[in-house]
Each structure stands twice: as structure tokens, then as C-alpha cells.
Amino acid sequence: MKRRKFIENICLATGCVFAVGGLVACEKEEVSSTKVDFSIDLNDVQYADLQQIGGFIIHQNVVIARLDASQYVAATVVCSHEGQKQIRWVGDQWVCLAHLAAFDIRGVGLNKHGAKGLTIYQTSLVGNLLRVYQSI
Numbered sequence: 502m503k504r505r506k507f508i509e510n511i512c513l514a515t516g517c518v519f520a521v522g523g524l525v526a527c528e529k530e531e532v533s534s535t536k537v538d539f540s541i542d543l544n545d546v547q548y549a550d551l552q553q554i555g556g557f558i559i560h561q562n563v564v565i566a567r568l569d570a571s572q573y574v575a576a577t578v579v580c581s582h583e584g585q586k587q588i589r590w591v592g593d594q595w596v597c598l599a600h601l602a603a604f605d606i607r608g609v610g611l612n613k614h615g616a617k618g619l620t621i622y623q624t625s626l627v628g629n630l631l632r633v634y635q636s637i
């Protein structure tokens with residue numbers, strides 16, 4: 502078996518993808534049934550990017566962004582287009598850096614790559630503790 506065919510077969514079995522002329526490591530996320538429910542302390546220096554409005558962090562495969570003085574939004578980092586972990590908060594929407602899928606604040610797709618929507622999580626702030634969770 503030729504080397505390229507061998508690699509293609511391995512990638513088909515494991516979920517890798519090919520780019521033009523080369524092999525690219527895939528960041529596909531396996532479908533997980535793990536429920537999102539965690540809290541972060543906004544005073545913790547590792548979340549300093551949330552100190553400014555429009556800032557965001559990624560924690561446990563969730564992107565958390567600050568909307569204003571007291572409102573935060575959260576979404577999965579895994580894009581619904583091809584499963585890459587490249588969702589970011591840009592301006593006032595969720596954008597995947599891989600192929601520029603765009604989603605509104607509620608996770609509704611705004612373009613072709615975003616057609617499947619995006620999983621959005623709930624947030625609640627009590628003191629300096631920000632809880633991120635899935636509503637049932």
C-alpha cells in the first residue's frame with residue numbers, strides 16, 4: 502500500500518482531514534454527552550481577558566465572552582460545520598476561524614457554514630463567580 506493511501510485510510514478511520522498538498526491535524530471533537538456545568542472565579546488571573554467588555558476565554562471547551570458590565574455569554578468551542586475547535590467571540594457574534602461560520606448571540610447560523618447552529622450555554626453571575634451551564 503502506498504504511503505499516501507495508508508495515511509488516508511488511517512485518517513478516514515480516525516477523523517483526520519487533508520488540506521491541499523498536505524496532512525493537517527484535525528481538531529474534531531468527539532460527540533460527548535458530558536453536561537456542561539462549572540463555575541469560574543472572575544478574580545482569577547487566568548480569566549483576566551474577561552475583565553474587559555468584548556473579551557473572551559476558552560475553558561473546558563466552552564468560549565465565554567463578556568458583553569457588558571455584568572452580562573456574559575457562552576458557547577461551545579466546537580463548530581457545527583466540521584467540528585473544529587475554533588469558535589471565538591468576535592464583535593457581537595460567534596465566528597469559527599476555520600471557515601468563517603458565523604452565528605448570532607443565540608447560536609443561530611448567519612451563513613452557509615453556520616447553518617447547523619451553535620450550542621449555547623446559560624450563564625449566571627453571583628458575586629465574582631460565573632456559572633456556565635446547560636439548560637435542560
Ligand code: FES
Pocket residue numbers: 580581582583584585587597598599600601602614
Ligand atoms: S469547521 Fe467551523 S466553519 Fe468550518
